[in-house]
Amino acid sequence: MIGGPGALLVGGLLLFLLLLLGTRGIAAARGLSSKSDLPLHDDAAEIVPCPPEFALQIFSRADWEFASAIKSHKIAKLFRSERKAVALLWVRQTSAAIQRVMREHAQATRGSGDLEFTTEVKLVLRYAELMLLCGALFLAIQSAGPLWVRGVALYADSLSQHIADVQQAFSATTARREISSIGSS
C-alpha cells in the first residue's frame, strides 16, 4: 500500500512526465525546417495534417515484412533508418499542423460571441492529448523505431484530423453568420 506522501510523489512524477511529453510534442514542430529532407513548405502557416492514407503507409508493417524477407542486413538497416526519418518528420508535421489549427481557432474565437463551452473544453483537451501523444511518439520512434508505435500513431492521426475538422466547421459557421449578418443589415 502507498501512503499519502507516496501517492503524492507518484502523482507528482506522473504530472512531470506528462508535462515533459507535452513540451516534447510542442517542441517537435520546431525542428521542422532544419531537419526536413525536402523543405517544400517555407511558410509554417501552410502546414496541414498529412492525408491519413500516407500515415498508414509510413507505419506499414507490410513494407517491413517485404524488406526483411530480402534477408539482407544492409537493406533491413536502411529500411529502419529511412522509415524512422520519415516517421519523425510526420510527428513534427502533425504537431506543427495542429498548433497552427489551434492558433487559427484562438483567433477565430476571439471575435466570436457564440462559443460553446463544452466544445471548447473538449477541443483543448484533445489538443493536450495530441501534444502528449506527439511527445511520446517522438521519443518512442527515436528509441524503438516506428513499427512498434503504429497503433498510437494512427490514433494520433485520427485525433489531428478530428481537431482540424472541428476548426473547419467552426470557421464555416462563423463565416455563414457573418455573411447573413451583412445581408440582413
Next chain:
Amino acid sequence: MSAAVKLVPVQAAYDDLLQRSLSKISCDLARLIYLASTRDYNTGTYHHDGLASRFRADAASKALEIAHRQVFYTLAAYSLEELVRQLEIYLDGSRERPQDVLRIWQKLEPYRIAVPVEVHPTVACLFLSNVRLAVAIWRHRRAPPPPRP
C-alpha cells in the same frame, strides 16, 4: 469569365493528355518522370507543344500540373513491393543498362526533381525515401552472389 468556363478547357486538355500520352507510357514511375520533364526548372511552369497547340497554353500547363500531382500521389501511396515492381518495369523499358541507371540514381538522386511543388512535404519525403529503398533492393537482388571460399 466564370470558373466553369475556365475549367472546361483544362478538363479537356487533361483528358487529351491521358488518352494521347500518358496511357501509352508503361508505368506510373515513367509517367511521373515524363510529366516532370515537361516542367521548366527555373519557372516551375509546364509546357507541352502538342497539348498547347490543341488547347490554350495555360490550360495545357494546368492539365500537366494536375496530372503530375495525381501520378505523384498514386506512386507515393504504393507499397514498397509495388514500387520495386514499378522500378523494374521502368528499367525494362529503358534503353540504358539498368545497372548504370541505378548507379546514377543512387549517387545523384535525380528522381528528387520529379516531385511536384505543391505536395505535402511528409508525402514527398516518404516517396523519396521509398525510391531510395526500391533502388537499394533492386541493386541487391541483381548483385552477383559473393564468391564462395
